[in-house]
Each structure stands twice: as C-alpha cells, then as structure tokens.
Amino acid sequence: MRPAQAIHNWQTDQKADPNLPEQKPQYVSAFRALSGYVRPHIWAFIGVFCCTLIAILSDLLQPFLMKIAIDDNLLAGKNDYKGLLTICAVYLGLSVSSLLFTYLQSNLLQHIGQSIVARVRKQLFGHIMKQSMRYFDRMSSGSLITHVSSDTEALNQFFNQVLLSLFRDGLTLIFIIVMMFQLDTTLALYCLILLPIIWLIAIAFRSYMRTTYQIARTRLSRMVAFVAENLSGMNVVQVFHQQKEQEKQFNERNSLYFQANIREIRTNVVFGRTFEILSNLSIAFVTWIGGNAVLGQNLEFGVLYAFIAYIRQFFQPINTITQQWNTLQSATVAITRIWTVFANKPDIMDRKLDDADSHKFEPEKKESQYAAADLSDADAGLSLEQVKGRIDFDDISFSYEEGIPIIRHLDLHIKPGELIGVVGTTGAGKSSLISLLCRFYDVKEGSIQIDGADVRDIPQATLHRVVGLVQQEPYLYSGSIIDNVRMFDETISREEVIRACEFVGADTIIKKLRNGYDALLSERGSGLSAGERQLISFARIIVFKPKVLILDEASANLDSHTEQLIQNALHIVSQNRTTIVIAHRLSTIMQADRIIVMSHGEIVEQGNHQQLLEHDGHYRELYEHSQGHVAV
C-alpha cells in the first residue's frame, strides 16, 4: 500500500468513527496509516526477520547443547574429550553468531525506523507550513512542536522497541515452547499451567500501566506547551514582572509531571519484580517436579538442566513484551496525533486544487498538491511582470468566528501606484483587512481583486510575489543580515542586498554591527530594535520588488532618528508601487494620496489629510489626539 493510500484509509477510518475521543489510541487506523511507510523497506524488514531468527536460534540452542554435553557426554561415562571440545566450540560459535546477528538486526531496524521517522517529520513540517492562519489561531505552537519532535520520536520507538520486541520476543517464546515439548512433554505441560496466571497478571498491570502512562504524557505536553507559550511571550512576562507567577505555574506542572513519572516508574518496577518472583517460583516448581523425575530415573539430568535454562529465558520475553505496552501506547497516540495533523486540509488552497481534490489530503503528493507551479499565472488572469497594482475590495464581509462580524460590506478601490493610509481605533479591523488581501484568510462575502483577478484565483506563490508585507513586528530568522534580506535565496547576490540596504538607509545601522552584513541575528532578530527590523524588511521589499506593498507600521515609540529613517525608506519603497500603510502615527501618512478611516469594520471617512481635517470627524479627533502625543 502506498503512503497516500494508507493515509486515505486512516482518514476513512476516522470518518467511520467520528465519536472516538481525541488522543485515544486507534490501533487499526494508526497501523494502516503506517503500513504505507513500511512498504519501501520491505526487503530490509525481511533482513531483520532473518537476522532475528538466526540470533534467537543461536541463543536457544545453547541450553540444548549443554543437555547433550551432560547426558551424552559427561554422564554417559564415555570420556569423549574430543566430543566435549566440539560442543564447547559450537557453543562459542553460537554465542558469536547471536552477538553478530543481534547487532545486524538492531542496526538494520534502527536504520529503517529513523528513515521512516525522518520522512514523516519532513512531510509533517511541510504540511504544517502549508496550513492557513486559521489553523495557527487554533493550535498552540507547543503542541505543534510536540508533534514534530516527540511524536515522531515515539514513532521511532515503535520500530526499535515495539516491533523488535514483537519480532524477537514473540519468536523466542514460540521457540522456547517448541524446545520444551521437544525435551519432555509432561514437564512442558506443567509449565504451560503457568501461562494463564502470567496472562492474568499482565492484563491487570496493562490497564494500570496505560493509565499511568497517559497521565504522564498529558502532563508532559502541558508542561511543554507552557514553556513554549512563555518563551514566545517573554517580553510580556518581564514587563509585567510575571516571572515569579509563571515560575509558580511551571513548578506546579513540573511537579505534576514528576509525580506521574514516579508513579509510572513504580508501576514498571512492581510489574518487573512480580515477574521475577513468578519466574523463581516456576524454577522451584520445575526443579521439584523434574528433580523427582530425575531421582526416579524417569528424566535425564541434562533435560532438567536445559528445562531450567529455558524457564529462565521464558519470562524475559513476556516481561519485555508487556513492558512494551507503554511504548505501543505512546506510538499509537503519536501516530493518531500526527495523522490528525495530516488529515487537516488547509482551508486556504489554490483554487484549482481546491475544487478538484477537496475531499482528501495525501502527504506525499503535497508538492504537486500545493505547488503554484501547477497553476500558471495566466490561469488567474494575472501576469507577474505586467501587474499594475490596482486593488478592489468589492463589498467584502469577514469574521473570524461565526456570528462576530469583523468587516462589514466594505468597498475600497485603490488605483495603481496610490499610497493609502489606513487609520482607526484599536480593533477597527485594519490588520484583518490586509490579512484578507494577503489571503491569510478568505472573505465570507464579496471579493478582493488585484488587477481584476480574484485573490482566490491567484496561485499563492504568485500572490505573495505581488503583495509584499512589512509587519508591525517584522520576523527575522536566525541567520546573517544578508540572508534575512534575501530570505535565503542564493540567486540574489550579496551586492544586490547591500544596494537595497543602502537604498532604504539601513546601511549605516548595519555597518555599526559587529561583522556588518554578516552579523548573525539571534532568534527573531532580537538584537535589533523594532525600527531597525522594519528597515531590514524594507530592504527585502526592494530586493523582491512586489507591485503592492503593505506596511503595518511599528506601533512602538521609535526615536526620532529611526522614525525619520523609516519615513525616508517608506518614501523610497512606495515609488511606483501601490502602497497601503496601517498607521499608528499620523505623521507617517499625512502625505498619503488617500487616508481611510476605519471603525468597527467599516470605512467611515476617506480623503486626503487636508480634506479629512476639514471634515471635522473621526480623523480630526485622531489628529488632535496625536497632537497631544497620544498614539492612535
């Protein structure tokens, strides 16, 4: 079965049982989903199977060899030194063979497991990257990190622990039982009496172990999510002196996780010891029954020796298989969670694909599924080279949640090359408006067009080449300034980047940094001020040349020098491109061709600075506030 088929099966299984609570292991669907990934490694699995078989036989033949040495050699009184030496040599050979094939089997299985996990991880990350903003509104970054890191790792454990144990310990058990019957049927039947007892103990422990395991995993996820949340909001934590409170909350989670772990470990230890006691009781039992038979001359001593050796080996695989229950649990929950992510079809997709293949998502087809290359620019009636930059918001309405309208029947028509300022009170819907233009979300009613082409018809890759966005908090990656400006696109030369930075006036700031353009920025560019980060974003715009520029102006108070730099940069980058500026300081947009005033998702006023002041409405009020140095 191909992975695509496997995932489709999984999705079908999900639909068949929609009432299954989230996170509950769904073994059948999870393994059906995984089967597609196993198929390419089928020969390697056959190799693992053969190695395991040889290793087990090498192990299990050792007691049998001892039985031969005792009964046919030592107690037979033959004084056959040569025969004894041969047995010892074969014994040694079996030990070496067991070692060698265990090593091969383990290496091979690790390789398969890691390859599958690497593939799943790659597809998972790619799939997450393709999700729309609505998805990230819902999902915490902590749980997504868990999916990509520990859930995929649990998958690896499935191959290297669960599967290995099922293979090796399952086969060992079968062979031991066969060997026991081979040696002595009566004694073997006595031993089998133990099986139901072992089974009952395993069942009793299993449900307890499952509960303790799930509690531990849930508590770990909560702790990870809490850490991720705090790291992303560290500035807020520090500004509000929340360190102690957050530490207290973290300690609570940490302590709950600690307790769950201790409980889990205790359960495992009790289970292991119970098995050891059972193993010792069985040995005593077999020694008594078998010893009597040996004394009564009904059993050879070598057979009893081999039997005791097999009984010792008998409990170890049962113990291991039962212990693997935890890992099986975690792997199944992990697979379920990973495939829940896979099953989520992005709600923003290129239209052709949307229509043709809206019923299912297949991870390994994703390249073609999402690739804008499938759709030529001409499909959308938009040619990248000839875009003029006319934008029409035609009677659009939008809401994040049903019943809470954010934008209501908004009409806005922007001419190519026009500079538009957007102002309004907090929550008026300014950022939402540009999110719609960038198609982070889709409108509920109406349409947004660029040069007459509906944004929903424009391939996303093309749309994001046409529309450039400089955010309030520009995102910079860990990497050099050069790479941040050219967004790791090696086809853009270093000289081009430097010219762009000089053009927007970021050059002097960058040169002051140690290593200049090669200075490595830490995560999110935390070494730079908000204004400096915006200047670097402007340089990106120059390099990538979008026809439409959106600027969500930094609301932080900038020093007058940086503010002036940003003003100049804006003036430069807005030349020959349609520019929309969401302004938090009116000074930024006083020169705009047109200013839009928004309130409660509607445009309440529009005109140039002078006209709006004369109008004596919202804008004038905002202006007077700003003159009083109150940010809008």
Ligand SMILES: Nc1ncnc2c1ncn2[C@@H]1O[C@H](COP(=O)(O)OP(=O)(O)OP(=O)(O)O)[C@@H](O)[C@H]1O
């Ligand atoms: N991802 C989201 N999910 C749900 N509601 C949202 C989301 N983003 C914004 N909102 C809500 O939509 C409304 C408009 O928000 P928006 O960010 O567009 O306003 P804004 O005018 O840009 O405000 P500001 O000037 O403060 O940035 C607000 O009530 C906000 O709470």
